[in-house]
Amino acid sequence: MSPLSIKMSLLLLLLMVTWTTDARIGFKKDLSMDAVFPAPIRRDAGLPEGHLRPLGYQRPADSPAEELDGFPDIRVFYHGYSKQRTPVVFRKALKDEEVFKNWEKDKYLRDTFGKLNITVVTQRPIFHKDEIKRTTQVVKMKRFLSEYEYEDWYISSVIPAEIQQQLSLPTIFNCGVVSRYLQKPEIWMSSGSISSKLHSHHDHNLHCVLFGRRDYVIIRNKYRYNFDFKETYINSGEGYSPIDMENINVYKHKKIKETPWTWATLRQGDCILIPSGYLHYVHAYGRSISYSILFSPTSDTDEDVDEPPCKKGAADTLKPMSEGTFTWSYDGGKTRLTDRQLDADSMRHHLMSLLRDDSQIYFEKFDHFYKDATAGAKDAPPAQQVFDIFKEKIINIQKRDKKRGLNYITRVDIHQLSDDQLMRVANIFNNPNEGKTQKDKSKLKKEELQLNRNV
Numbered sequence: 234m235s236p237l238s239i240k241m242s243l244l245l246l247l248l249m250v251t252w253t254t255d256a257r258i259g260f261k262k263d264l265s266m267d268a269v270f271p272a273p274i275r276r277d278a279g280l281p282e283g284h285l286r287p288l289g290y291q292r293p294a295d296s297p298a299e300e301l302d303g304f305p306d307i308r309v310f311y312h313g314y315s316k317q318r319t320p321v322v323f324r325k326a327l328k329d330e331e332v333f334k335n336w337e338k339d340k341y342l343r344d345t346f347g348k349l350n351i352t353v354v355t356q357r358p359i360f361h362k363d364e365i366k367r368t369t370q371v372v373k374m375k376r377f378l379s380e381y382e383y384e385d386w387y388i389s390s391v392i393p394a395e396i397q398q399q400l401s402l403p404t405i406f407n408c409g410v411v412s413r414y415l416q417k418p419e420i421w422m423s424s425g426s427i428s429s430k431l432h433s434h435h436d437h438n439l440h441c442v443l444f445g446r447r448d449y450v451i452i453r454n455k456y457r458y459n460f461d462f463k464e465t466y467i468n469s470g471e472g473y474s475p476i477d478m479e480n481i482n483v484y485k486h487k488k489i490k491e492t493p494w495t496w497a498t499l500r501q502g503d504c505i506l507i508p509s510g511y512l513h514y515v516h517a518y519g520r521s522i523s524y525s526i527l528f529s530p531t532s533d534t535d536e537d538v539d540e541p542p543c544k545k546g547a548a549d550t551l552k553p554m555s556e557g558t559f560t561w562s563y564d565g566g567k568t569r570l571t572d573r574q575l576d577a578d579s580m581r582h583h584l585m586s587l588l589r590d591d592s593q594i595y596f597e598k599f600d601h602f603y604k605d606a607t608a609g610a611k612d613a614p615p616a617q618q619v620f621d622i623f624k625e626k627i628i629n630i631q632k633r634d635k636k637r638g639l640n641y642i643t644r645v646d647i648h649q650l651s652d653d654q655l656m657r658v659a660n661i662f663n664n665p666n667e668g669k670t671q672k673d674k675s676k677l678k679k680e681e682l683q684l685n686r687n688v
């Protein structure tokens with residue numbers, strides 16, 4: 234070999250080594266966390282304030298959200314904030330010292346959780362519509378970790394049990410009525426500057442930051458139509474604005490500059506309560522890991538706030554998040570009901586938590602719950618047929634439905650359901666495939682026979 238070709242082969246070898254050790258071509262995202270928020274309002278060259286700027290630049294904030302040191306007593310939390318629907322920040326409320334240390338580096342997450350499935354969102358702007366398109370997919374944690382520093386990928390997932398075991402349940406959920414109405418814990422992870430839609434939940438949302446920084450723009454529900462608010466589905470009680478909150482066209486969306494807002498900045502260990510219905514727009518910075526715990530608003534006319542009782546010291550006891558009683562769990566990429574063996578009592582409990590502090594459950598709400606709970610069971614009986622079981626004993630039901638043109642059951646109806654009605658519905662949830670008609674079953678038998686013959 235000539236000296237030149239030796240040099241060439243060495244160079245090639247070197248290139249191959251660099252390519253295999255770091256396959257990424259591209260830049261890591263900027264992890265700085267020093268943005269000024271709320272931003273000073275200024276006018277650029279004759280343009281109106283905040284034109285083509287993110288939400289929050291169109292008018293000054295009214296005030297920061299209320300703030301407490303850590304979590305208060307459960308009664309204060311319930312009567313003072315969640316029931317009153319008052320947003321509030323709990324500074325340094327998390328005591329997850331181990332997690333703060335262990336999760337500092339991605340290597341630990343990769344080694345410990347790399348093989349777990351997790352739900353990831355990828356996003357890209359649609360410029361001609363000034364909207365953002367987001368797509369969800371289930372990937373392995375290690376795949377996410379190798380992409381998220383470069384791509385617009387973020388985790389938005391119900392928390393897998395293995396991860397819940399390392400986190401502690403926020404102590405406010407250790408006892409009392411809120412501990413009985415936990416819906417689901419969701420984890421968020423992203424890199425660099427990234428923001429959410431302006432959106433709202435039907436449930437209360439306690440959001441806690443493990444790493445990074447999160448800025449909140451918080452807006453009362455009554456202003457939702459200033460943002461072309463869309464309900465996720467009819468009667469869902471929650472929704473979002475399709476407007477790209479990073480680039481607001483103030484000529485097109487004139488009411489935004491008239492909308493009052495409050496703000497909060499969260500860092501490691503801080504939590505915020507975003508009450509049911511409140512709109513919020515969130516901007517994350519740095520290497521950001523945080524979680525949400527959604528819990529249903531309840532009506533305390535029939536709920537004891539201090540049940541199960543909050544014994545002395547309950548607020549200081551750390552238990553793993555996996556010991557919380559959540560309605561929903563994550564099963565390798567699918568969200569499932571935690572309780573797969575419902576009975577009359579647990580069925581009624583699920584109805585009460587679907588009802589929240591409203592006075593009726595609309596069919597659409599039940600339909601979504603039913604479809605989520607029986608996902609994968611294609612032959613489950615139609616949701617309306619199941620909902621009608623609840624309506625069987627309601628007096629003059631046809632007249633009532635017709636008069637109001639609505640399809641719903643009320644709080645009183647739920648209290649009056651018989652164990653037999655509840656159990657019949659519970660059985661459908663437990664065995665959705667049993668709902669198949671005789672015809673479907675015989676068809677299935679034939680297919681099975683066919684299959685056996687082919688084998």
Ligand SMILES: *[C@@H]1O[C@H](CO)[C@@H](O)[C@H](O)[C@H]1NC(C)=O
Nearest residue numbers: 348349350371372564565566
């Ligand atoms: C992860 O998701 C894939 C694809 O959805 C699925 O085939 C696999 O069984 C899941 N793995 C686990 C451990 O649940």
